Amino acid sequence: MSRDPQSPRPPRSPWRRLWSRLESGKADPHSRLGQYLAFRKAVTEIMAHTREEHLLLESLCSLAIECTPVKLAWVCRVEADGSLRTLADAGDTAYLDSFVERRTGLPVDHGPLTKVWQEQVPLFNEPFQEEPLRAAWQNNLRPFQLRSMAVLPMHRDHHPWALLVLYERNRQAFPRDCQLVLESIVREVSEALEDWVDILRERVAREHQLLLGTALQSGEDGVVLTDAERRILYVNASFTRMTGYTLAEISQYGLHHLQGPRTDPRTLAEIDGALCGQGFFNGKLLNYRRDGQTFWNHLSIIPIYQRSGEISHYVGIQRDVSREALAREQLEYEVSHDRLTGLGNRRGLMDQVAVTLPRVQRHAGSLAICIIDLDHFKPINDLYGHEAGDHVLRVIGRRLHSTLRRSDYVARLGGDEFVLLIEGFHSLEELEMLLIKLEVVVNEPIHLQSGKVVGVRLSMGVSLYSPDFSSDFDTLLRYADQALYRAKANKRQRSRYWELFTVEDRPADAGKARGPAITRTPPLGSDEDEN
Template sequence: MKRHLADIVTHHLDRLWPDSKLSEAAARMAEMRISSMLVMEGGSLAGIVTERDIVRAMSAGMALDTPVARLMSTQVLTIGHDVELAAAFRFAVRHGIRHLVVLDEHGQPLGVVSESDFRFHLGIGFFAHLSDVASLMGQNWIQGTTDSPLSGVLEQMVETRSSCVIVTRQDAPVGLVTERDVVRLFGEGKQAALLGEVMSSPVHTIRSNAALTQAAAQMQILKIRHLIVVDEQDRLVGLLSEHDLIHPLEWMDEEFGRVATETQDRLRQLMNTIPDLVYFKDLDGHYLDCNEAFSHCIGVARDAVIGRTDSEFMSAGQAESHRLRDAEVIAAGKTLRSEGWVTQHDGQRILMEFSKSPVMDPGGACVGVVSVARDISERKLAEKQLRLAASVFQFAHDGIYITDGDAFILEINRAFEEITGYHRADVVGKKPDILASGKHPPEFFAEMWDTLRREGYWSGEVWNRRKDGELLAVLTTISAVHGEAGGVTHYVCVFTDITALKLNQRQVERLAYYDALTQLPNRSLFTDRFRIALAQAERSGELLAVGYLDLDDFKPVNDSHGHPVGDKLLQEVGQRIDRCLRSGDTASRIGGDEFALLVTGLRSMAEAEQAMARLLAALAEPYLIEGLSLSITASLGYTLFPYDDGDGDALLRHADQAMYAAKQGGRNRYVCFDPEHDRRTVEQKELLRQVENGLAAGEFQLYYQPKVDMRQGTVVGVEALIRWHHPELGLLLPHDFLPLTENLDIAVDIGNWVLKEALNQALAWRKAGLALPVSVNISPRHLQDVDFVPHLSALFEQHPELDAGCLELEILESTAFEDVALVSEVIRECAALGVTFALDDFGTGYSTLIYLRHLHARVLKVDQTFVRDMTHDMESFAIVESVIGLAAAFKRQLVAEGVETAEQGKMLLQLGCNVAQGFGIAEPMPAGQIAEWIERWRPDPLWRQV
């Protein structure tokens, strides 16, 4: 029958108010031995105060008269009283809470259910699917000596969320101080007490290899919430709390929960199929559990039996008889048998055989009595019961086998054959090790047999092997059967096939935390390990390298050989990366051909660099995949914590940026992230964004610098130069922003804008009666754009009044000679439109006569650095003289840039260069000032002397 919260709720009739004092809360909780109290305000639930809150208050040194409102939890989860017990438990653990407020049908608080309530009422069988105590016990417990002050451990309890402190004397556990003790002491004002003065003693212990069902039973019988875990030499090895016992159930997936529930149901069904009366009582005579046979005999439902005594549902004489027999068993400390007449609830008297045994804890103390009563009044009924038992054995879904006292198999059931693949003839007369898988060490079985001899049963998970060699995981319980003389006559083993569950769990874990292709940790597991690695690096002071690796030209492998080959290449790459790392390091495939790295425990930057170099060298070795020899390299960026003192996201982002720098630097290399370089990059990106916005907002303007014929005294053209009216920085010159755009698409947008503005201005001058050729500088990125010539042609179509000869395009000498074929083709196509070209900064070191012969640029512009220094530097003079001679030889026009003095102009005229520009002639100016300047300009008198 399913139980609901209304059946188990602890009714908190005594409530607190927000202004109630902490001392009052502690005193009431200690008096009523409850772990929480509700706080009400105006008839509504305002919050809840728990034992842990009182511990926190005591640790913080709060005064006894502090109102509970300062400490209570206001975020309280509630649930209806009609919710089924198991569903309520799943709700509680899913939200990670220990106390659940139960509401009645009117939505008013009815009481509270806690972990203790769930553990007690779910029953011992609910934990049968779990393993031994060692699998759940806490190994990092809080410990203090008897002369340690209580105040010294309270802060540790708050920080670690521990529910108790183990008190030791000469390293042996002698007592416990629990949250409930702290609540009592707080109410009594004993914050300054020593642990030895306030501890609960003696302690209750359990062996680490004991089954968790035994731990659950011991807690239930003794009505305690903590067990100290000891090894075979009774040495302290851990602590098991009821929260430890409950906690694993919260991460059980639905399939595991279903198997556990089915196992519990089968165990109860099996016990209920036994015709004998089976029941359990604690030392006070209160019933803990019983089977249906017992319930039927006394005429009381099982749920109504739990917690009651014999005197509540049988005659005083019978109740006293049972009490005396139980007392004899407890005093003797062993199993006692007796016979007696029993009157059933229907009035029928039957003769029963009683077998009563003491339930002992690991320390040898009796904690209760288990009784089995058999009706021996009718032998035919006994025979029927035997047939029923045989049926259960044969048709049970769990595998069962029975051995003799020497562990030779005597009988198996049908499920045994179905699960293992072995037939009866294969195994009868042999020992169970015929099923051994080889996955367990000899110590495993030695401990199992030691437990069987000592306690009479053993329970746990075992990996066996089927007849066909396939591995088989089983949840196994082995019980020893004793004869009348007390010796073991048989062993009964019951096992459940959980292979699918174990494999499913392993697969789920693998899918959740590992990359399906490379089997390296995925992003989720990498993030977890990243957090741990950062914490370790902070504590140790050692360096942590965070890397980001991307394969070079991986896409051509997929395109040329197909994705199956690409996948195998990625698998081999993952294996090589993993081999290059140490056990404490982590490599993760985070997508495509990208990998993230954590290299821990580094002592220097040089050690980090060696690790990265070793990794890239390993990846560059040839790969043999499906008969193909493939070669591939990688680009790797990394950053070092704490030199780069960012959080996890920032560190990975910086490693990614360094990887891109490695790509841009030529690939097959590693680059360490430079925080200062990153700062400059951020500033450059911001400036680029402002350039894009400024272009859209019309913040750019063209200035024009005149070019003159010094010998003729005439203006022969102007050069268009861009300026940026920055809204914050003022007027910016080209060198302040154009270098940032050189290799980006925006260079094309800027160049097209300059061409359009220059042609518009040339047309405006023409309409004003001023025929003035315009020179425009073309960036390398703009010149290489496939739409350069078509766009230029379209502009002239929009300005039919203009002669294409009014436009001269200036390109850097370095750009022209980097790709002579491309530049020559562009010059040829532009020449067909009537547009001419000039080589800017000519003479800076790239000039090649062969190339110059193929580049039909009409004008050579002498670089301003040579012109500026020619009057006092013989090398600069010689270069200018050579360029002038070269221009004459190739019949090219010549323009000297950077003329700042009349003497420079005179020297150029003497060498044969007539056309010049520079600040000594005119600075760049807005278009509106050009006409007036031309009217006023006169050549320098010094030039007329040449």
């Protein structure tokens, strides 16, 4: 049905009036509307040529000052604690210094900015709805001659994100048509920011991947990435430098190719158990390089889980700790070994006793503790010097070590005193044969570096372990020491170089007497030997 030509025309929406003016070209470029339209066009061009958030916001504020009568443009965000964070600004920013820092005491948390932030509805010209606030804000604005403002909410990722705040010196500076233009500008900026979210996320992801790749390639630790079936997907350059294998080679051979005959099978079992369970492993194992050399590898295995909770990948991080392991082994060696002869020292002897004595007790085995003192050693030191004496001690140490069996142990306690642990003999006759062999080897001539030939002899005290008396090693050692004193005291009359301390030589309250008896000897005192 046609409309009566005499009836009034229906009211036109603000947007229809605005766009009809634009289409008819009646918008004066020097008018307030024309200036805001120019502002909108400039912002659109900026958005077409940048994907940088800070550049867009800075341009938004700067163009508002350049294209419109606005004296202060500000993009801010209301933080959770009610404070205001500036993202960009332009124009008369002196007002912001007093406003943001709250030196004026204005109730910012209940002002127009917070109101717009909470309600997400733009405010123009009349932001102060309560009389006390109106007076406070107007008093603060008066020195800057800012008489009207526009506050428009901006969105990003479908959430409130920031506020565009514009200040003018004229009252009612934002008529309805200019308000519509500002709302369209903010809407386009918000849409652009929405579009940039995914772009920025992809860019950040790519940057993170690039950074991660660079870090993995340049790091000192070797890195291996496998899938859940332990198929190798990636190795970094440090892995190749450490092992000698490229990705193609180790993918073909498998990581088990790094293992060898000296790799501890218990550690390998721990790794398999970890991979079959939670996937975490942290430990050290011996690996083999491509050229066959060994290195100590501190290996950490970290599983990567899917959202379903299943393991999708494993990351292995390995570090060559051979130097640290060698230094630690060297330190442990020096702590338990004599520097001159390389034999065990007192600490090494006690460590060995801690293993040997319980084993003998469990299996009811045999054990002889022997203390050796070298005869005629002091004259060598006095005549030829300490270097010659050290050479003699090294030779004697090598001879003792090479003559004893694998199950036996020799240590140097200091000076020319040595201690032997002889284990597993079946009779005193068998022990005696070994002691005779030691005497023959030690009595052989020793050639000094000066060309001189010297020789030493042995004096030895022996005590035997028996379950019938104290298993305390210090007691057994003291018994052997007493027997040594007896051997040295009777050196001219003895038929053999050792004396055996038997259970009958103990004090009366030490247990029942057993075995052949020898005369009790006093504690060590003065030594009649020329040594």
